[in-house]
Amino acid sequence: MLREYKTPKKVYVRLIAYGLPLTLISFLVALYGGSLPELLFGTIGTVFFGGCLIAAIIRLFSKTPELILYKEGIYSFQTGYIPWTNIHRADIRTQMIGGNAFVELYLRDRRAYMKTRPLLARIIAYGNRMIGHQYASISMALIYDSSGPGIVYAIHSVCPDVETPLSLLRDDPSDSSR
Structure with a gap:
């Protein structure tokens, strides 16, 4: 971890x-x-x-953290475990109403991801897609010790193969010493 x-x-x-x-x-x-x-x-x-x-x-x-970045993949209570090999891009999306930020994970193989999800998680993933989010979408509303850009930067640090917006990678947004 x-x-x-x-x-x-x-x-x-x-x-x-x-x-x-x-x-x-x-x-x-x-x-x-x-x-x-x-x-x-x-x-x-x-x-x-x-x-x-x-x-x-x-x-x-639950004693499990809301979000965990592993060397081999990412775990979120909202998405379950996804290996880095199935994520080709990570991005941030902000809702128009309420301003809630989401980390959107663009999957290489959606079917493989959906097969591993329980029924309720699949329904939620399809619902996410129906409202314009990715199947694997992590709401930042419950993650208090970082921001969307901070999470995307951490994803890039752990797995540089995952494509991220270049504008987020100039400085470490979680570094508050600046």
Whole structure:
């Protein structure tokens, strides 16, 4: 393991504190809503917020860091393990709404990657693709001790064969001594 990026446990406690009432409200809207839109929105909200709540609870008790860069590949809770040999490019994308940054991993063999993913992870990967992200997309929202450019720079340092934007490689963005 060359580099690891952890998320403070208090972040997951906060996510659980927000997710629990949202899941409960969505469930109650689905259960007691009198119209089809209420049933639809309540059900979608229950599945979405409930899924996020379960993921936050799992991450709260997990000892595995959010992101790990190995000599042979990268592991993220969001993407699973991907060997460097299956990544040809790493880039950053920022959402228009909310400004959340994502590290986008462009895969050489998408099918090989998808075969190794559990069903839920494949559904999320296809959903990522439907909204314009890569199949392997890492949200920086939960990675507190670095930035998107810092992660891409670290990827380039560990595996120079992965193509990265040259503008990100001029200086080490994680170096705060400048």
